[in-house]
Amino acid sequence: xxxTPADLPALRRVLLTWFDARGRDLPWRVGPEGGRDPYRVWxxxxxxxxxxxxxxxxxxxxxxxxxxTVEALAAAPLEAVLxxxxxxxxxARARHLHRAAGVVVREGWPRDFAGWRALxxxxxxxxxxxxxxxxxxxRAVNDGNVRRVLARLWGEAxxxxxxxxxxxxxxxxxxxxxxxNEALMxxxxxxxxxxxxxxxxxxLAGWCAARASGDPAGFPAPQERAAVREVRAVALLIGDAExxxxxxxxGSLLGGLMGLPSEEVRGDEGDAAALARLSAxxxxxxxxxxxxxxxxxxxxxxxxAVYAGAGGPAPVPVAGEALSRLDHKALALWRQRAxxxxxxx
Ligand code: ADE
Numbered sequence: 001x002x003x004t005p006a007d008l009p010a011l012r013r014v015l016l017t018w019f020d021a022r023g024r025d026l027p028w029r030v031g032p033e034g035g036r037d038p039y040r041v042w043x044x045x046x047x048x049x050x051x052x053x054x055x056x057x058x059x060x061x062x063x064x065x066x067x068x069t070v071e072a073l074a075a076a077p078l079e080a081v082l083x084x085x086x087x088x089x090x091x092a093r094a095r096h097l098h099r100a101a102g103v104v105v106r107e108g109w110p111r112d113f114a115g116w117r118a119l120x121x122x123x124x125x126x127x128x129x130x131x132x133x134x135x136x137x138x139r140a141v142n143d144g145n146v147r148r149v150l151a152r153l154w155g156e157a158x159x160x161x162x163x164x165x166x167x168x169x170x171x172x173x174x175x176x177x178x179x180x181n182e183a184l185m186x187x188x189x190x191x192x193x194x195x196x197x198x199x200x201x202x203x204l205a206g207w208c209a210a211r212a213s214g215d216p217a218g219f220p221a222p223q224e225r226a227a228v229r230e231v232r233a234v235a236l237l238i239g240d241a242e243x244x245x246x247x248x249x250x251g252s253l254l255g256g257l258m259g260l261p262s263e264e265v266r267g268d269e270g271d272a273a274a275l276a277r278l279s280a281x282x283x284x285x286x287x288x289x290x291x292x293x294x295x296x297x298x299x300x301x302x303x304x305a306v307y308a309g310a311g312g313p314a315p316v317p318v319a320g321e322a323l324s325r326l327d328h329k330a331l332a333l334w335r336q337r338a339x340x341x342x343x344x345x
Contacts, residue, residue, distance in 0.1 A: 002154045003171075003207045010181070011207060012173040018203040019183035024190070026053065027060055034136025034178050038109050039070045045129045046097055046121070050090050053189065059088050068134035074101035082257070082322035089297070091256055091322075094122025113139050140168035141181045145188025151220035152192060154210025158222055231302045234274045235262040238284055238308075239315030241334040242276040245282070246321055259327045261312075262304065271305050284312030290337050306330045309336065 003011055021228045023029075028044035031037055043063055066084040067073040075079065078098055085094035100119040110116040111136065116127035128139035140146075142165050150167045156158075173180040185293045191198050210219040220337045237260055238245040246258045258329050261279040265271055279286055287308040295302045303325060318331065 002209045005170075006212065007207060008171065011171070011204065014203045015183050015187065016173065016176060016179060019179060019186060022190075023182060023186050024053070027057055027064075029182070031274050034133070036178075038130060038132050038134040039073075041130050041134045042126070043097070045126050046093050047088060048115075049093070051088060059085075070101050070104050073098060074105040079093070083320070086322045087325060089325075093121060095256075108174065111135070113137055129181065132181050136178060138172060138174040138177045139181075140165070140172040140177070141185070142168050143185065145185045145192075146181075148194065148220060149184055149188045149192045149204075151206060151210050152197070152210035152216055155213060155219060157219055157221040226299055228296075229300050231300055232265040232267065232271070232305075233262045233269050233302065234278055234305045234307065235260040235330055236278055236282065236284060236286070236307050236309035236312075237290060237330060237334055238282070238310060238312050240338065241331045242318060243315040244318050244331070245309075245313050245315050246318065246323075247285075257327075258321045260306070260330055261323060275305075275307060278336075279309065279312075282309070282312035284309040288341050290330075290333045290341065293326060293333060295324070295326040295329065302326060304330060306333055308334070308341065319335070 026044075028040045029036070030040070034181070044060050046057070047059050047063070063084050066080070067076060078095065081094050081098045082091055085091060088094070100121055103119055104110075110119065110131075113131040116122050116130050117124065122130075122299050125141060125143060128141045131137040132139045132141070134198060138209060142161065146160060147164045148166055150164055150171070151157070154167065156163065168184075171180075171184075187202070187204070191202050195217055197211075199208070199216055201213045202208070202211075205211050208216070210216040213219075236245070247260055247261045249257055249259050249262070261278060261282055263274040263281075265274040275286060278284075287310055290306040290308055293304050295304070323331075
């Protein structure tokens with residue numbers, strides 16, 4: 001039931017025929033197959049590592065409007081790039097993209113997988129995606145969708161990364177590597193979905209071991225999740241939702257971005273101790289509690305208690321800064337709560 005080497009030509013033909021008819025129409029999929037604009041492909045692949053395609057499209061259009069070419073990106077100040085990245089998370093990726101754009105402008109576009117891999121921030125996934133889509137190089141991508149599709153085809157409950165890469169390399173259609181990679185991604189995203197795969201619509205159903213088992217969604221087996229660290233912190237909103245005191249965060253709380261001044265709550269101390277530390281550091285006083293906001297990332301769950309403050313440094317306009325979603329939630333809290341909290345009694 002699993003694909004054998006003799007099945008490969010038919011399997012490739014069937015999936016590519018499906019992709020040619022059903023593949024998604026996405027804004028970075030323009031230009032000739034295997035020869036697309038490397039800039040658009042690269043930016044989209046970096047964005048899509050942390051974002052679903054639906055939201056990724058919005059961020060992609062926004063980023064391309066701000067920096068339409070690699071020259072524009074390289075020439076922009078880092079702060080402007082971080083601002084355009086706002087909401088996309090993992091800001092190290094935006095910093096790398098900016099730095100790598102400088103390399104590309106000085107040295108020209110990479111000519112192959114190894115050249116892409118040598119750019120700052122470009123790992124094996126991105127290098128395989130861009131070299132197949134923009135250069136037509138025969139490199140197989142290995143992402144979450146590909147892992148699931150291949151695990152099901154072969155009925156492998158616990159596919160290791162090396163196993164997935166080996167199967168992906170074998171299957172890859174060397175004549176149309178970019179289309180092949182995107183066909184697997186689209187199949188995984190639209191048909192071979194995690195919870196309720198639509199096997200009746202799947203062009204590969206006849207070869208699929210997971211389908212034959214009767215429990216396609218059971219493959220691959222759920223992975224043990226890395227522990228999620230709980231982070232508790234307090235923040236002071238001095239000013240209002242439009243103008244507030246901001247500082248550059250350090251450490252584990254969204255380090256590197258600007259945000260409301262905050263302090264992590266350490267060990268078993270309470271919020272009050274962290275708040276006292278924060279107001280002493282800023283030379284500010286606490287006016288009242290606005291509420292709590294939460295933000296969950298892959299390995300961290302942040303709970304931020306937000307207090308209104310007075311005094312301390314001067315508020316600045318928040319609109320010009322790249323803020324995390326957590327900080328936007330804190331500012332939204334001000335819009336909801338400040339009027340009632342500080343209304344004259
Ligand atoms: N996810 C990552 N890269 C993608 C692409 N090129 N098309 C669709 N989904 C993707």
